[in-house]
Amino acid sequence: MGSQEVSTVDWQGKHVTVAGLGVSGIPAARALHERGALVTVVNDGDDERARAQAAELEALGMTVRLGDGATLPPSTELVVTAPGWQPDKPLFLAAAEAGVPVWGDVELAWRLRGDNGRKSAPWLAVTGTNGKTTTVRMLASILEAAGLRTAAVGNIGVSLLDAVLGESEYDVLAVELSSYQLHWAPSLRAHSAAVLNLAPDHLDWHGSMEAYAADKGRVYEGNTVACVYNVADPATEDLVREADVEEGCRAIGFTLGAPGPSQLGVVDGILVDRAFVANRQKQAQELAEVTDVNPPAPHNIANALAAAALARAFGVEPAAVRDGLRAFRPDAHRIEHVADIGEVAYVDDSKATNTHATEASLAAYESIVWIAGGLAKGATFDELVTGAAKRLRGVVLMGADRALIHEALTRHAPEVPVVDLDRTDTGAMSEAVARAAELARPGDTVLLAPACASMDMFTNYNKRGEAFADAVRARADESA
Template sequence: MSTPDWQGKKVTVAGLGVSGIPAARVLHGLGADVTVVNDGDDERSRAQAAQLEAEGITVRLGDGATLPSGTELIVTTPGWQPDKPLFAAAAEAGVEVWGDVELAWRLRGLDGREPAPWLAVTGTNGKTTTVRMLASILEAAGLRTAAVGNIGVSLLDAVLGEETYDVLAVELSSYQLHWSPSLRAHSAAVLNLAPDHLDWHGSMAAYAADKGRIYEGNKVACVYNAADPATEDLVREADVEEGCRAIGFTLGTPGPSQLGVVDDILVDRAFVENRQKQAQELAQISDINPPAPHNIANALAAAALARAFGVEATAVRDGLRAFRPDAHRIEHVENIDGVAYVDDSKATNTHAAEASLAAYEPIVWIAGGLAKGATFDATVEKAAKRLRGVVLIGQDRALIAEALARHAPEVPVVDLDRTDTGAMSAAVQEAARLARPGDTVLLAPACASMDMFTNYNKRGEAFAEAVRALAAARD
């Protein structure tokens, strides 16, 4: 489907991989003259390049710094940092840079169909769960929808594929938002803000500013976390369409224009006729799986976006009941001798670990991995009274051990001086030794996994296997 706007346009795609390759193919299909540049020149990259070149797309491996001659537009994959030499060269030449999300946004309606509105979600933690909850609620309302972005269907497939949608539930990372200057959502939510990816953004202020881009041009609602003032600050700074409202969510009793919790009931005081005096029941806390505090917050954010789109209260309840969380997100594995074993390997930073630790007590905490520059004093200080014991694994475990010595010196700590994958089995055995009936053994590492495992999924699988082996040994 070539178009006059793209025919012969010289476009450089920065990076191969899950978003670069589809972008290159879409642009080539539109008639653009596409060159893909990539820093790497390994066996996998060469195989990918061969496929693209067979389709008529030029690929340059091992040289991602030089701007190809005649480039009129760069489309970048999210992982490429803003300080890359390629982007400096583009700025000097007056060449615009888009991300894959921006490309998808610009291509909406290209086939003549009315574009589906976007309900967008970002935040340091909880994005995927919230977007999947939102999609479940929208489906319960009878709407044609999909969870897209960093999850499920790719955005390019969603806007260019044969499937027609009424609305899209869109997960957006700070990387993607950085490169999405014209994105304008129907409604959007920032779930929370905590230091993360600062090596990419350069500072917390820059990270927050990129998250805040999600609110720009919102039409109906900017949803923020009442317990996280930084998210409300981003709403205040946003340039939105006239009539767009600020909608808060809280785990406490909601005020007007908020969603919250009253007597274990999720209620809406934002999208009701008289929000000063009325509240609409949406669901019970028992409808949320699992009903941990941060997951209740996710459900409230999803409900707020759905209600902003006009979804009835019964669909919120039905959608939350139907939702099942992804693996390795506060996932109950087994009960052994009265001890619950919970896998939250997805807790790859301190903010996520704090939310997980707040959901249980007493806890034997398995933690450690790659700290990514994080510090652990605040995390340990908040959790200290809940901890029965701690088992540490991974490359940067000493940082957590030092925080424990400062803020929880009475808590027993087992420091496993190993980073091999078999360490998880030993960690589970040590945790079982420390635990008592009624306790929870919680894998919430507060760190990335790549020092020991391919990704957090493999780490969670190793934990679950070790727990099941322990259960079999006890039978």
């Protein structure tokens, strides 16, 4: 199916099973029901919230089965799943055996775009292990600066279904896609797409690094204008080579070094384009200055280059790239400067929930007291510690799997002082900040970049970051 072709499905009387109540499941169920489908919603949980949600859907005429997400309802012709449901669940194995297709919410949104009779907006898609949300929001800011009607949607929190079926009309959508969403989106065809980087993550869900990479690579399938890849991460270029794209679609690299032809890069503090210019063998177009990127950490400059590449693929002028980057403000808990106390900077990067993100965070500072730990999600830390060892003034560890990081530090950075907090209560963060302050010297950065998930101690990475910021501000007040 071509990228501008809209797929029409006769939903009237079609038996559709929606797997999972939640931010994607409920909108999917409603959209299908409104189009005449006979919807059954199945959900593993059967708590008070789920029962309230079920009551609302049942009042509309849908069937809801709580506490039983494993069994495929009779007569099911299609399953639409929440992205987080693992492919090896009995429901999906039963669907495969019965020859029933499984779509995710992204696939459903792709199929329903244009269903309201309006022109279907092209999608500029972004995936990767880290940096997706920042890049998509940078991209949306650039598109807005170009005067285009757009929105940052998808895994970023705004439902794609709402974007394609809502009242707002868009010229183009900036779409964040997770590996989960791409796994369940077989017919998605973007205008242009980027894979920012690849590092081991969610391997318990995908089963292997190869399967994880293959799902990420799906974002390139059917691209019409540009497949954007990371020159520093050859695996992303490999995915471009393997993709089946439209005739004329180009491979566009981004690099923190000087760009070659068909690349965007950096020359003397300037972001430049040698891809979307009349003579890319000899010409380069200035887009913005490194100082226009907030914050100008290396991995964030890479995000800006990827966003610029996608915008330029869509025909955006250089001035809009500059203006969009200047207007962009990063989300909370992403290398967020909290305070300076006694010539020590305190930075919250609670969003660094895996080793790849933490590696980029640690590379942004020269001398660091590192606060780390939490749920490791099967990760190993030897490579991370080896790369960061020379930058570490000290380390404060907390959380369920802190011993794994401590062991890596013992092996690869035995001279670095380590404080091991044997506690996993939320109050541990105040002690962590206090102990980090004791280790820090003027000019240092105390950096919360946990390299782990937060759920052993906090509801999510936002709450963890807020606890860090609260502890830092309390300390700042005491020293004022």
